[in-house]
Amino acid sequence: MSTLKAGQATVQSLRDHGVDTIFGIISSHTMEIFDALYDYRDTIRFISSRHEHAAAMMADSYARVTGKPGVCLTSTGPGAANSMGGMGEAYFASSPILNITSTAEEPLYERGLGTIHETKDQLSMFHSVTQSSCHISQPGEVPVRIQEAFQKFQTRRPQPIAIEIPVDIQGQAAEMELPTISRAVPPGADPDLVNQATSLLLAGKRVGVFAGTGVHRSGATGELTRLVETLGLPVFTTPNGKGSVAEDNPLCLGMYGGEYHFPPGELPDPRPGFMNSLDTLLVVGTSLSHFRAKSQGLEQPPHLIHLDIDPESLDRWYDTSVALVGDAATVLAQLNTAIGGRTAQLESGFAGEVRQARENIAAYKRTTMPNETKVMEAIRQVAARDAIFVGDVAVCVHRGSNYCLESYGQRTYMTPAWGGLGFALPAAAGAKAGLPDQQVICLTGDGGFQFNIQELGTCVEYRLNPVVIVFNDNAWGLLRYFQKTRNSGRCIASDLRGPNFAKLAESYGANGTQVSSLADLVAALKSALQSDTLTVIDVQTPDGFAAFI
Incomplete structure (x- = not known):
């Protein structure tokens, strides 16, 4: 038996289950957990994202490439709510992520008394994007609930799990026995x-x-x-x-x-x-x-x-x-x-x-998507065989990499399963955190890139160096394509005005370059793959991805 605060039990239990990386944002409601994390800073790397939506996506992609559960730390109310998009993506992608969050003090929990960040039925919010979610009422429950989560990841469809720990419970101490860690046997068929x-x-x-x-x-x-x-x-x-x-x-x-x-x-x-x-x-x-x-x-x-x-x-x-x-x-x-x-x-x-x-099938792709095929083949030839490709909701993925870019290995290609924008950059960061020695190439459009563009700062701070290729047509390109082909060219709300992505990357301390031809893209990609700093390649496609060559 050990006497531990709930915050200490949280971090020690995670470490006992092999967790070496956690994504999230510190909060006044999770100070006890972060104080406990301080004692494990040599064995658990904390990566502070700029938004909880991105933190959940980083944990998701970390899980996808490593085969281990991803972990994110969020906080009561707005912080937990901000993670919902990433949790939903992981739910529909069957990705095992554990979201440990906080809630109001136990005496005030769900009483509607106006405590800070108070949320009406936070667990029900999580129910829609998790296989299970639970509330901790006593410090001794923490190691048991965390062990249950990891067992579920190993024996069920691997979908997210949320555990909420009230801010006051995190600092309360109790005698507890940490469960013996044993790996569950994956189930076979009859x-x-x-x-x-x-x-x-x-x-x-x-x-x-x-x-x-x-x-x-x-x-x-x-x-x-x-x-x-x-x-x-x-x-x-x-x-x-x-x-x-x-x-x-x-x-x-x-x-x-x-x-x-x-x-x-x-x-x-x-x-x-x-x-x-x-x-x-x-x-x-x-x-x-x-x-x-x-x-x-x-x-x-x-x-x-x-x-x-x-x-x-x-x-x-x-x-x-x-x-x-x-x-x-x-x-x-x-x-x-x-x-x-x-x-x-x-x-x-x-x-x-x-x-x-x-x-x-190869001839069909070359006939119906000739330029797209050439672009993806050129990217594939430059990248290592075990390179990890991360796609967004973008024309370059739906009309490009899904069809025309070959994947050769286990866990080396991922796109949004739920179909939400903004996945690629944080997912590329999470993949690089999980497998730092493998090339990670992010394929996105200018719209999706701007959903989580702030995570350039996270990548630079933690020396995560994926290559980010932004196919930039100054539009919601997929939707503008639909308007042109289905709505007789009646385009509305599909144009975008963005910054100079190369200069923005440089302002974060990353590398940035702008190209307008396939030859220049190939040269920029070769250089970027040799860099130890994230590189943004802003690919100008004013006439759309299909016309780029």
Whole structure:
């Protein structure tokens, strides 16, 4: 037994669970936690963001690239509310972040007496963007609740958890026993269902895989690659599933479907036709949502094997033949063991069709998005193979990197799952904090960049050096494109006036440069990747991203 203040128990429990980085902003309501953090400053790095929205996104991206839960510290009322956008993104991206926040003193909690930062039912606010949230009433609850959070991250769909600790409870001491730390075993699937799925995979004549976010959250790329190479199965991915199998693997057919009716053009998209020709589809780590599947023309497969850690993700739009509920890496390992190196009974000529489909998809992208393809290929050639790419809600992502930029490894590509602007810069900072020795390249537009532009200061202060490429068309480019193509050119509220981003970066102590051609962009990117300071590359695209070359 130890006598600890709740603030001390918070920090010690986090450290016991392997936390080495925390994002957030100090507050008068969290002084006890920060005082405890002072004693751990050699083992826990605190990164002070300029806004709680960004802090939550940094914790999110840290979790996505490291495979460990991200942690952010916010404060009562406005601070907690400011984090909601980042929490919502993490919720819909299945990203494990722990938001530890404060609330009014316990005797004043939820009494409506007008205490500072008083919030009406703060926990209910968090309920909409967390898998669970709780209130601490006694100091001894802290280590128990933190341990419960980390166990949930390991055994459930990894979504955010919020813990609120009243400002007075943080400073109260009590005798408490810190729980023994043990890593929970990720759940596997029912062995009988694994055998059923194996039989379908081996018996199918036209079998394929659709891989999503869950592959990366589970660290399952190795097991998935082993399975598809053993059986010779083609793989499509969602945007955040990119890299589940390296995109230069002959079996990888890239991202399935379009976004916001991209790409344009009169040519038929070869992907839906090929996907819908399959008689057996193994879906791994994606819920087959309306946006990613149903609206993209995915039809009901004759045999659907759906693997997901969350049973609520199954049987929404499509009927499942075999439901494999469990951790992706664990269940794929079960399947690989059950397959035992056996050969799939694919129809004659199917392997040739896969090769042809890959060629057709590449040709389709080059025809419908010629400049976008050239830009993304040029960026890809300069970057390291294990470079991490972070995208925003921007034309350069929805009509660029999602389609045309290859991802080769586990946890090396991320975009907003919830579709909110402002993700890319703080996410790039969080990724660099988690994996400082890997290149991190941020792809954003001028609109999204300005949502969290203040985090340039965070990056400079903490020596986080992603490369930020801003494709700058002085517009909400995606929306202006819609107005031109859908609303007969009736453009309103889609123009933007921004600062000189290169000079703004320099004012923060970062590097800044402005370019107007692909050749200049490539040269600037090469230089930026050698710098130990963040670099903003302001790419002038006055005629839009599609016209840039």
